[in-house]
Amino acid sequence: MLLTIDVGNTNMVFGMFQEERLTGSFRLMTDAARTSDEIGLMLCMYLQRFGLRTEDVEDVIVASVVPQVMHSLSNAISRYLGKTPIVVDDGVDPGLPYGVSGDERLGADRSVACIAAMEKYGRPLVVLDFGTATTVDAVDREGRYMGGCILAGVRIATEALFRQTAMLPKVELVRPDRVLGYTAVGQIQAGAVEGYIGAVEHLIGKAKEELGEPGARVVATGGLARLIADGTSLIDVVDSGLVLDGLAIIYRRHKDRR
Structure with a gap:
């Protein structure tokens, strides 16, 4: 199973994919004060709600516009899922070519x-x-x-x-x-x-x-x-x-x- 995470300014949206199909999703409020243990325990709880185990997560990919939460989120994924998340624009290029000039990257x-x-x-x-x-x-x-x-x-x-x-x-x-x-x-x-x-x-x-x-x-x-x-x-x-x-x-x- 692939775990996808969209970290926005208001919410973090988690999606579970089996092959190419989204089988479930849930949201947590984006909070920079939240600890990695809080995120990890909530993640485990939601996975259990969908009848899944942490061992079912084969990989994790994240897109984030809130750098302040990434340390806690990455630690939670590492500690509770045993995975190192792939981060868009950090670990992987999204692959969107630009037809406009300038060095600034899109969110x-x-x-x-x-x-x-x-x-x-x-x-x-x-x-x-x-x-x-x-x-x-x-x-x-x-x-x-x-x-x-x-x-x-x-x-x-x-x-x-x-x-x-x-x-x-x-x-x-x-x-x-x-x-x-x-x-x-x-x-x-x-x-x-x-x-x-x-x-x-x-x-x-x-x-x-x-x-x-x-x-x-x-x-x-x-x-x-x-x-x-x-x-x-x-x-x-x-x-x-x-x-x-x-x-x-x-x-x-x-x-x-x-």
Whole structure:
């Protein structure tokens, strides 16, 4: 069994693959203060929940955008699973060619998502990841990364509104029935969700324009992808397991090269 781990700013998502099939997944909150023993014991508990043993884990591959947790996570994997994790951009190159100049590397999760989207949905592509931040990435017909953009996630935006205003309440992120709301809660939800959909639609349109591919397929992933995708016709596919699938794809290619 292959264990894949996507370490994001809010959550660490663990996925178990048998051959090429995702058979189970679970999440832990990303916390830099968490010890390796805490992570290891929770990992063992979840594996047991799926009827698996630590001995069933043949290898581990990780994509992380939170360096602060990697020491504890790596120690937990070593101590409780007896494995040294393969880390994207450290132990293995994701294999995403760049069609833009510059020395700056794309975040591991974004590279992995692009690799998975190409493998599963072809190219050209616009790939969106709705997480703590929302990222937009473009891949051309040759499979080259052509740039992207980053904006604050919709949850961050509403949290900032709640913290920086005296009388506006904290609200649940749901799409309201109308933009012209009757209550403060409804109005905030309309502005946050419908306004965010509008921003995303604009970015998709500009990305396709700059890519020169008006028919590029748009793939979305991340915890809030479905909320936004339900409000627009510009997102073609919502794939919640895109990064985990990408990790499995990169692992298989890495293993074949070895």
